[in-house]
Amino acid sequence: RKILVFSDKLLTLADESLSDDMRRYMDKIIRSSQRMQKLINDLLIFSRKDSVLPQFEDVDLNVLLAEVISDMEVEIEKRDAIIRYEALPTVWGNQSQMRQLFQNLVSNGIKFHRDGIKPVVSIYCDQAKASLLDSPVTRCCIVIEDNGIGFDEKYAEEIFVVFKRLHSYHEYEGSGVGLSICKKIVDAHNGQISAVSKPEEGARFYLELPLRLQGIPAGKPKSKEIRL
Incomplete structure (x- = not known):
């Protein structure tokens, strides 16, 4: 320093x-x-x-994500990014770790943008995919999707390894630790994180998280779009 x-x-x-x-x-x-x-x-x-043993509680992801977006205002405005999200469930987790998780993934979606294309990050609950999980009643599937540079899917597991980088810091700044932190947080919540992607076609991250009972919003969710 x-x-x-x-x-x-x-x-x-x-x-x-x-x-x-x-x-x-x-x-x-x-x-x-x-x-x-x-x-x-x-x-x-x-x-x-x-x-540190985390303190678990009900975490309203709608409130949490709004706070994350507010904290990232400068970064979003600098990249002229668009953040879209639909009504999200309330999960059972640690507030600060959930904040770190979503901040890392949203920041990732903004950072790895394609030249000349405005970054768009979408966050939503995939109820259809959640129904395929082992415990659909107690878990949900949150999707964080971007329109960035994407990656070869053969690296889909390696990207969560600490210090693993697919690009040099000259191309994209970062420490190579962000996604490792995400995986550690999700593991601490007995959840799962995975990613699918293709080069130049964006990336989609799936978060399987413990769900508060009746936490998935009923009916068609209202979408929100953030432009700064």
């Missing part, structure tokens, strides 16, 4: 006296420090998932 702070101060103070090469090197130091800071933060989150 100090490397980042002092590098930024040095760049500001010596702004006019720096040559183009020196400025480029300083920018590299700052970007590398930012990546390292994010990696450290992500590793702390990853390690805490095993050491």
